[in-house]
Amino acid sequence: MFIEGRRIGGYDDLRRHFGLKVAEPGETSYRPVIAVFAMAALMALAASQAAFGTPLTARAGEWFIAFSMCILAMLKLQDVEKFSTMFLNYDLLAKRWVRYGYVYPFAEGLAGVLMAAGVLTWLSAPIALTIGTIGAVSVFKAVYVDKRDLKCACVGGSSNVPLGFVSLTENLMMIAMAGWMLAVMNRGAM
Template structure:
């Protein structure tokens, strides 16, 4: 919607946001974009120095910028603006399956892509194998971004890690290595036992914590900073590794 069209609707908003020589507030840009998409004419005020920003905060008794005013009333920052328009605002401790959905979706498409470039078709058994192996690699990468954080969360429920703390540091490397070897089809004698062992220990640990102890924990499957609840997703990750640990030697014996 153009500025003229926005003016015709009578929708007018006043936005104060930081725009400095070396810093432009991203939430200010998001606020301006959201207002414009909602059909508002935006009176855009730039706070171009730290002193100007601090003076604005003191005047309006606010701790952060940007700040949006509609009809003379302060709506708030970007989250407040989203709430004003009835949009969902995620809390810091809110659980989310989005990381897992993204990982498995991309892994599935990558498996199909590798199958197509190799066999000129996506309809192959190897496509499924690659999907699972790539999933293991992507999940491993998430853990490897911060092994310390992962190991801390992992200690909340993994039975072996509780007895041998170093296992929490080894796990991400083992999962990633097994996935890489399974993508290539090389060293199955190494990748299959790794996947089978860590998958079995993980599955038993998750089942015990969630379905026997009835504990509500966060899953370390996508890294130590995730808000994915421990349960079906982590159990699925471990069952996939068990399945691959059993299947890859069978396929090798069959010569597939």
């Protein structure tokens, strides 16, 4: 790009020339997480609208968590090797049993799909409860006890999302969803 006869360079240089922000390599970004949760929320509202004629239902809340889990699992499975390598940095079970880093995205995806379908709650809820609890304890220990500055593997192995509140929230949402589904299942059995 040339401006007034002076070579500016490519896209990033042009942005800098006009005083606009340019993302630096390795820079922290919450954009991937925001995109996942925003899309999952919109999908849940759309599914609720299609199924019940209104976007705001309890089922939309359930679908939001289930769809979030499915999207996050898909991102992890794009490069399960990179994901498991990042995951090993903080997950307590993966540190003891390395294969868990490879199992986790499949388990998260399976639980999410079953929860979205509303089937096999006896299987999906314990899976979500187990991986959510292990994840929440691992993130809490790494970030708030050990005070480690790590990248989160939650949106796959190539993200620059810092491990912390967002990761903890993801795990707590899984725990809450599992508890909710178990409670609903038990209520239905009575």
